[in-house]
Amino acid sequence: xxxxxxxxxxxxxxxxxxSVATAQYETTAQSAREGALGGVxxxxxxxxxxxxxxxxxxMQAEQAAKSLRLQLPxxxxxxxxxxxxxxxxxxxxxxxLAAAYALRVSEWLRVGVSARGLHLGTSDAHYAPHRWLxxxxxxxxxxxxxxxxxxxxxxxxxxxxxxxxxxxxxxxxSDRWLTVVELEREEVVxxxxxxxxxxxxxxxxxxxxxTRPTLLTLGVGFRWAQFELDLAARMHAALGxxxxxxxxxxx
Numbered sequence: 001x002x003x004x005x006x007x008x009x010x011x012x013x014x015x016x017x018x019s020v021a022t023a024q025y026e027t028t029a030q031s032a033r034e035g036a037l038g039g040v041x042x043x044x045x046x047x048x049x050x051x052x053x054x055x056x057x058x059m060q061a062e063q064a065a066k067s068l069r070l071q072l073p074x075x076x077x078x079x080x081x082x083x084x085x086x087x088x089x090x091x092x093x094x095x096x097l098a099a100a101y102a103l104r105v106s107e108w109l110r111v112g113v114s115a116r117g118l119h120l121g122t123s124d125a126h127y128a129p130h131r132w133l134x135x136x137x138x139x140x141x142x143x144x145x146x147x148x149x150x151x152x153x154x155x156x157x158x159x160x161x162x163x164x165x166x167x168x169x170x171x172x173x174s175d176r177w178l179t180v181v182e183l184e185r186e187e188v189v190x191x192x193x194x195x196x197x198x199x200x201x202x203x204x205x206x207x208x209x210x211t212r213p214t215l216l217t218l219g220v221g222f223r224w225a226q227f228e229l230d231l232a233a234r235m236h237a238a239l240g241x242x243x244x245x246x247x248x249x250x251x
Contacts, residue, residue, distance in 0.1 A: 030055075032246040036219020036232035037194025038208025040182045041166060043102075043112075043140055043149045048072055051228075051248035053085075077104035095119045102138065112138035114153075136164075145172040162186060188212055206232070219244075226250045 031053055034042055053067040065087035074080040083098045096119070102112035113136070120130040136153025151166035168182040178196040183189065194208030194217070204221035219232035228248040233241050 030244075032219060032230035032232040032244040033206065033221060035234055035242075035244045036206035036208060036217050036221075036230070037180060037196065038182075038192040038210045038215065038217050039234070040168065040180045040192045040194050040208070041151070042180075043110075043138060043151070043168070047250065049228075049248050049250045051246060053244070053246045055244040056242055074101070075103070078102065092122050093120075108142045110138070110140040110142075112140075114138075146170070213239075 030039060031042075031051070032055075034040060035055070049069075049071050051069045051071075053065070053069070055065045065085060067083060067085035069081065069083045071079065071081045079102045081098075081100045081102075083096075085094075085096050085098075087094045096116055098114065098116040100112060100114035102110055104110045116134045116136075118130075118132045118134070134154050136151060138149065138151050140147060140149045142148075147170040149166065149168040149170070151164075151168075153164055154162070163186075165185040166182060167185075168180065170178065170180045172178055176198040180192075180194050182192045184192070190210065190212045192208065192210045194206060197205045199205050202223050204223075206217075206219040206221065208217040209215065210217070213236060216235045217232060218235075219230065221228065221230045223229075226249055228246075228250070230244075230246040230248075232244040234244070235241050
């Protein structure tokens, strides 16, 4: 039983660092792994890594999102995550800096807090810049192969803070399979779900669905030595395909 538990923990840790959303407890920027799983937010423990993400925007071909993430274990059972993201074009840009700390208080319970600063502006100062600050708290309980997560936090919108709520259930029927179902409540209710299959020791196959907007997502992940590469594509009936890529280095 202990050997099986260790294998599950190592498998979860091997993929967890490919997540900006985990780093900041927000879905503004996502890793390719999360994108391939329907856009779910992954809340998983992991070790030391540095990662880069890139994704193309739907509406403007020249607009892309780039992010840099760093994750380090701090203290006894704690994890510190830092993330910087930039998205936009030559004239318009969004930048955000996020920091989060998660602590395992027992074998089955984790708690976490995070803060995120966001800056919006244009290069020619055509629009006045906006600066926002958001915060969130995480509560996660695990029992056997099931993990339940509750995330509550503020999200600035039109200079007015609104509340965001995430409810998520993750289940591993076996060491090879991961299933995640997530409900997000903000201004509207969104459902997301994704499945991941370990086809081989170094290969992960992924697929997912999402609502508001309706999306079909696919992806694959590769792990070799200290390197991890994740590829994803989100497909929308009207807006086409959004590619994503994440590269992580474990140290």
